[in-house]
Amino acid sequence: MKFAIAVFGAPYSSQASLSALHFAQAVTLAKHELYRVFFYHDGVLNGNNLMVPPQDELNLQNAWVEFAATSKSELVVCIASALRRGMLNAEETRRYEKTASSLDPAFIISGLGQLIDAGLQADRLVTFN
């Protein structure tokens, strides 16, 4: 089956991000296809490479990057949600003349159309709120 995942919840503040990561891992482990992971709302904060959680806790941003690398999955953040919350990649940092970029390069910045496309293409779009 072809799955797509939408993550709406902020990392750590709610269980949404961790549950989404576990679900994504289960999808690929069971040899299903993962079409895309789309981050919307506070979910875009999962791409924050400035997060420094305590050492005995999971670094969610690292975990997503590792998952994407091993599973060859696509991680996409909504540009409007990301900019509003200060999630900028190198290109956006230059565009808005900011001093630091915050979005890990493993996360692609794109538009909301990618969420709609995920709903159209996948057999199941699963939302974590």
Place this chain on the structure above:
Amino acid sequence: MAMKKFLFVQTQPPHGSINGQEGLDAVLMGSAFTECAVLFLDDGIYQILSDQQTGPLNSKDYSVTYLALADYGVNNIYCCQTHLNERSLSTKDLILPVQALPEASIRRLFDEYDVILSF
């Protein structure tokens, strides 16, 4: 394959969180791709209350953007009659024409749509 139909469900009141506003953005984007409908449940109904005065909140009055839905070809807009009643509201208090449905019909609505995105 027939195009999938999307149902966007708005459940949160406006201004207290950005969920509704970003949900509406998703509806507008969805309408560019396929047939979309919007369902207002619970406090989500407050998003389309007429005459919102958001100035003192420094919050954008995005309720007027709902008026553009018809131009985007989104003509199926629903809410729950029970949830209106619970808030002493009627469809006359809302900024745009909405079909108020009994709970049983809302259940059927969920069956009718292929993709449901809840905000």
